[in-house]
Amino acid sequence: MRKKSYRLDEKGLDALIAHLREQGYQVYGPKVEDAALHWRPITGCADLPRGWTQELAPGRARLEPDNSAALFHHWTCAEGLKAVLHLPLVRIMAARRDNGWFRILDNPPPAARCAFVGVRPCDLAALAVLDRVLLGDRYADDIYRARRQGAFLIAIHCQRSAPTCFCASMGSGPRARSGFDIALSEFAEGDAPEYFAEAGSPAGMDLLEACGAAPAPPDWSRAVEEGCARAAAAQTRRLDAHAAPQLIDALFDSPHWDHVAKRCLACGNCTSVCPTCFCVNYEDRTSIDGREAERWRLWDSCFTQSFTYIHGGSVRSSVKARYRHWLSHKLGRWQAQFGTPGCTGCGRCIVWCPVGIDITEEFRQLQLSAAAAASFATKD
Amino acid sequence: MSTAASAAPPATRPVMEPVPVRVTSVSKETHDTFTLTVAPPPGDPVSAFEPGQFSMLYVYGVGELPISISGDPAVRESLTYTIRSVGQVTYQLVTRQPGDFIGVRGPFGSSWPLKEARGKSVLIVAGGIGLAPLRPAIYSILRHRGDYNRLVILYGSRSPRDLLYRKEFAAWGLLPDTQALSTVDYGGVTWRGHVGVVTTLFRLVRMQPKETVAMICGPEIMMRYAARELEARGLPPEQIHLSMERNMKCGAGFCGHCQMGPYFVCKHGPVFSYPEIKPYLDLYEL
Ligand SMILES: Cc1cc2nc3c(=O)[nH]c(=O)nc-3n(C[C@H](O)[C@H](O)[C@H](O)COP(=O)(O)OP(=O)(O)OC[C@H]3O[C@@H](n4cnc5c(N)ncnc54)[C@H](O)[C@@H]3O)c2cc1C
Ligand code: SF4
Ligand code: FES
Numbered sequence: 001m002r003k004k005s006y007r008l009d010e011k012g013l014d015a016l017i018a019h020l021r022e023q024g025y026q027v028y029g030p031k032v033e034d035a036a037l038h039w040r041p042i043t044g045c046a047d048l049p050r051g052w053t054q055e056l057a058p059g060r061a062r063l064e065p066d067n068s069a070a071l072f073h074h075w076t077c078a079e080g081l082k083a084v085l086h087l088p089l090v091r092i093m094a095a096r097r098d099n100g101w102f103r104i105l106d107n108p109p110p111a112a113r114c115a116f117v118g119v120r121p122c123d124l125a126a127l128a129v130l131d132r133v134l135l136g137d138r139y140a141d142d143i144y145r146a147r148r149q150g151a152f153l154i155a156i157h158c159q160r161s162a163p164t165c166f167c168a169s170m171g172s173g174p175r176a177r178s179g180f181d182i183a184l185s186e187f188a189e190g191d192a193p194e195y196f197a198e199a200g201s202p203a204g205m206d207l208l209e210a211c212g213a214a215p216a217p218p219d220w221s222r223a224v225e226e227g228c229a230r231a232a233a234a235q236t237r238r239l240d241a242h243a244a245p246q247l248i249d250a251l252f253d254s255p256h257w258d259h260v261a262k263r264c265l266a267c268g269n270c271t272s273v274c275p276t277c278f279c280v281n282y283e284d285r286t287s288i289d290g291r292e293a294e295r296w297r298l299w300d301s302c303f304t305q306s307f308t309y310i311h312g313g314s315v316r317s318s319v320k321a322r323y324r325h326w327l328s329h330k331l332g333r334w335q336a337q338f339g340t341p342g343c344t345g346c347g348r349c350i351v352w353c354p355v356g357i358d359i360t361e362e363f364r365q366l367q368l369s370a371a372a373a374a375s376f377a378t379k380d
Numbered sequence: 381m382s383t384a385a386s387a388a389p390p391a392t393r394p395v396m397e398p399v400p401v402r403v404t405s406v407s408k409e410t411h412d413t414f415t416l417t418v419a420p421p422p423g424d425p426v427s428a429f430e431p432g433q434f435s436m437l438y439v440y441g442v443g444e445l446p447i448s449i450s451g452d453p454a455v456r457e458s459l460t461y462t463i464r465s466v467g468q469v470t471y472q473l474v475t476r477q478p479g480d481f482i483g484v485r486g487p488f489g490s491s492w493p494l495k496e497a498r499g500k501s502v503l504i505v506a507g508g509i510g511l512a513p514l515r516p517a518i519y520s521i522l523r524h525r526g527d528y529n530r531l532v533i534l535y536g537s538r539s540p541r542d543l544l545y546r547k548e549f550a551a552w553g554l555l556p557d558t559q560a561l562s563t564v565d566y567g568g569v570t571w572r573g574h575v576g577v578v579t580t581l582f583r584l585v586r587m588q589p590k591e592t593v594a595m596i597c598g599p600e601i602m603m604r605y606a607a608r609e610l611e612a613r614g615l616p617p618e619q620i621h622l623s624m625e626r627n628m629k630c631g632a633g634f635c636g637h638c639q640m641g642p643y644f645v646c647k648h649g650p651v652f653s654y655p656e657i658k659p660y661l662d663l664y665e666l
Contacts, residue, residue, distance in 0.1 A: 093397060093398070095441075134634070137633050138647060139395045249641075249659065278636065281629055282444065284443050285441075286441035302636065302639075308637065311466045315627070316666075329639065333642045
């Protein structure tokens, strides 16, 4: 496809959203609700968080007033796109009982054509990870597929990063390279923001053309590259996921897991906000007369005691074992299973952990503990 | 079977959707274990299984569980399960009556290495309910008896009253080139057989270790000791296989519950070769 880029103002962005809505899309964007940002249906730029930025730190997420006309002076919604595409709660089966026999009722997946405005590069990368997990194996998840297939993605490159971001070291941001229909960059120095819009798919280009977007000035592309490079350079956190697969087994007995376990509450916040954590559970519900039964699928967390329950007890009953499983899977084993780490560097688990446990710091400490064990062994 | 062609199974049934099947018989094996047979729709893929695979069994409105298939893989008209009643869902399963309906999904998972074992002797090591997932392998070997050398079946259970398939087991032991030995942890006054854990039977086995394939299923600790001991007795590790149990909610790789180290036990297992699983067997709370 020809790489084409355009210039949009806020009206142009509104026109994009309106076009998508006319085409039958439910358009989602970051919206302020309950003092945080969430993916919510939007009808135009007026629903986007103008006047707000975020303060993000370990164990701390605050919306802060922002003195600019920008619509995207924030980073991440509390949840990833999985909140809309890999539904937190969905009925997977309905059955009815007649004379001892039961019949499976029609239960089409809740299909919706979803469009997203303002997807961060780390969250785009997370979507590629979820695609691999839920669609790329022996069985495909029908519910995810029905929603994912038609999704239209408008990304936004990050020209600033939050203190908790570490996408640069994970290779997933702050500039999106693929996986979008349109990617925006925001310029908001003046009173009215302007957008550099790159088409990433034929559908994206058609939409930009349909909205009558003008070609972008020639120097904008460089400015975006530079802005993203500055954002990358400003990141202080980093994570060396390439080292993880070889290390994970050797780390099993590291004393550092005990240090984490002393702080970890096993609350599961990290798995809820992680854009790639996909684990689910299934629950049965029955009508009071027993004539109708349903199975519901709901997000689950490997931090719960019951997650590994088999008759006689849970395999991972200590908090230490549960944190160890989570980190080992996310950073190491995921790569063997799916060819990619399960982490994209969005920093959500650091932000939303009530006690501020920091995956980058914990992994660094684990690497150090492994190095210390290795040098001890050679001295012997 | 004449009806197989007439009722074509649905081309694509969502993997999470159970097939309603009629329970055709429920028979008592021991005080807490029952064998259930169900009649799947003729020709339905739900009944085409390899020994060692499992189904997800659904009790209407109650719940769903992984249960190994314990019947003969050559018989497509019925599916057989042997279930120990230990809790809510297994209790509901074993108290079904003929004519009742349950739901079945699957079959899922890997199977016993019956092809690789051709031309060799087979050593079956079972503990408790672990004999159930091994029985289809025994049926398959007996059906193609000429393809295999000796067949040795070692079976340990807690007490004489916990022994499964007693008549069948005795009959296996009378077949040529076949040894079937059982042992119990506590014998009581009337028990004349072996007492001790199943690995104590190894010294009674006549076989050529290098030419033997072992298939083990039982409590994890028993499998760990059995595999270790068989390796020490000269069985090449890649000829030792065992079947793991983990929490399984989907059977299809979606729910994440069954993970064990690098594996999803539902899709990479439940049957693993010893070299695949050995590094993870000894890791407490992995
Ligand atoms: C691959 C495989 C094959 C098996 N084959 C057999 C077999 O042939 N015969 C047999 O008797 N048993 C078998 N089991 C074990 C059987 O699934 C458990 O005994 C059963 O899940 C216990 O559930 P319960 O409700 O009766 O009892 P409880 O132990 O009281 O369980 C309470 C609840 O915990 C959950 N739970 C417990 N164990 C599991 C599990 N393994 N996976 C998911 N959820 C669980 C369920 O929601 C269950 O209702 C097998 C297990 C696996 C993984
Ligand atoms: S992690 Fe990177 S892509 Fe994600 S919000 Fe931060 S800077 Fe943007
Ligand atoms: S049982 Fe759900 S992933 Fe294995």
